[in-house]
């Protein structure tokens with residue numbers, strides 16, 4: 001007897017490692033630190049003990065390289081999902097600097113098709129992982145009597161961060177970041193992307 005499993009509603013996380021990360025990341029790190037110096041207060045959102053910039057990277061020419069990359073990656077993903085041709089892609093992006101002890105509360109991003117993060121500088125795995133919570137409501141009503149977690153039974157999935165890698169996921173997916181237990185800052189750029197008909 002053959003039993004065939006078929007995933008019906010997969011919740012995707014797409015990742016891509018940039019080939020030029022060794023030249024790109026020092027530039028982005030310097031820009032991120034410069035931004036924090038100019039606005040030491042930052043904004044208060046899902047970040048606990050960390051510094052977050054305003055959602056303004058998309059308006060700053062100094063960040064053009066990463067802004068373009070965010071849009072390119074999300075356009076490629078959208079193509080693979082058969083989004084209509086000719087859509088315009090808009091994004092908002094911000095810097096996150098999480099010193100030792102900092103974390104991000106679990107949250108989601110409404111009103112966007114994709115969300116994501118690009119990691120510039122960190123010490124893995126001590127810096128903590130980004131984690132995603134199972135969006136299937138039914139699975140929260142009953143736990144499975146398991147001895148080993150599988151992708152089907154997991155309530156949360158951790159993804160260890162990697163310098164130079166971009167992670168993209170649907171905006172509705174609940175996610176957070178564990179406490180940074182390393183001895184250095186975890187620095188990344190987070191973003192939301194929306195695809196709309198051209199006006």
Ligand SMILES: [Fe+2]
Pocket residue numbers: 107108109115175190
């Ligand atoms: Fe987020």
